[in-house]
Amino acid sequence: MEFLKVVNLSKVYGKGENQVKALNHVSLTIDKGDFTAIIGSSGSGKSTLLHVIAGVDVPSGGKVFLDGEDVYAGDHEALAVFRRRKVGLIYQFHNLIPTLNVEENITLPILMDKRKVDKERLNELLDLLGLQERRTHLPNQLSGGQQQRVAIGRALMNAPQVCLADEPTGSLDSRNGEEIIRLLKESHKKFNQTLLMVTHDEKIALQADRIITIADGKVIRDERQVAR
Numbered sequence: 001m002e003f004l005k006v007v008n009l010s011k012v013y014g015k016g017e018n019q020v021k022a023l024n025h026v027s028l029t030i031d032k033g034d035f036t037a038i039i040g041s042s043g044s045g046k047s048t049l050l051h052v053i054a055g056v057d058v059p060s061g062g063k064v065f066l067d068g069e070d071v072y073a074g075d076h077e078a079l080a081v082f083r084r085r086k087v088g089l090i091y092q093f094h095n096l097i098p099t100l101n102v103e104e105n106i107t108l109p110i111l112m113d114k115r116k117v118d119k120e121r122l123n124e125l126l127d128l129l130g131l132q133e134r135r136t137h138l139p140n141q142l143s144g145g146q147q148q149r150v151a152i153g154r155a156l157m158n159a160p161q162v163c164l165a166d167e168p169t170g171s172l173d174s175r176n177g178e179e180i181i182r183l184l185k186e187s188h189k190k191f192n193q194t195l196l197m198v199t200h201d202e203k204i205a206l207q208a209d210r211i212i213t214i215a216d217g218k219v220i221r222d223e224r225q226v227a228r
């Protein structure tokens with residue numbers, strides 16, 4: 001089922017001579033529950049694509065639909081609600097709040113949304129991420145892998161329909177990187193989440209249902225992989 005739809009998406013940064021077309025008329029559809037990898041060289045527009053889908057970077061042209069909703073049709077507040085409730089974004093560098101502990105970092109999006117924390121959901125995530133024993137630790141008391149797991153928890157706390165991960169293993173060693181991918185895949189399966197992941201790592205991309213290659217702001221290749 002078509003779930004995420006990107007139509008003729010463009011993003012232009014800068015003006016005049018400094019103008020950069022980060023996205024150049026990108027169209028694609030993603031099925032619900034699919035795990036899609038996005039690959040492409042540095043500067044090809046991968047992060048921009050994720051940010052525009054996530055509602056954090058407004059497109060210069062084109063549309064994004066999630067579950068039938070036109071993401072940019074509403075006002076500022078509607079877009080903020082979309083960001084908080086519908087998508088989970090995981091960055092290469094986790095950007096946790098240093099003064100908040102594990103539990104507080106994970107529940108921050110809920111509190112910002114002025115909603116009550118679902119303790120059961122929190123415990124489920126802490127179990128899944130192996131962070132139960134670290135719930136009151138601050139980010140600087142955690143390893144890089146643990147910090148990235150907290151960032152995953154924060155992205156998944158809202159049970160978002162779409163998880164967008166931008167090189168989530170980019171700053172980790174291979175063992176921790178593999179662990180993060182395992183967790184993301186487990187969560188994707190367990191919660192039937194649609195997972196869109198930017199990666200440089202061919203081994204990770206090969207685990208996806210589909211691989212989309214971006215170059216110069218355009219989709220140049222789109223392959224569905226045979227069932228594994």
Ligand SMILES: Nc1ncnc2c1ncn2[C@@H]1O[C@H](COP(=O)(O)OP(=O)(O)O)[C@@H](O)[C@H]1O
Pocket residue numbers: 013014020021022040041042043044045046047048049
């Ligand atoms: N905020 C910005 N201002 C100006 N140019 C930007 C900005 N963000 C990205 N770009 C440019 O847009 C292009 C695509 O960037 P990005 O989406 O980050 O690529 P990737 O994630 O594939 O490395 C690059 O040429 C980059 O320099």
Ligand SMILES: [Mg+2]
Pocket residue numbers: 046047048166
């Ligand atoms: Mg990038």
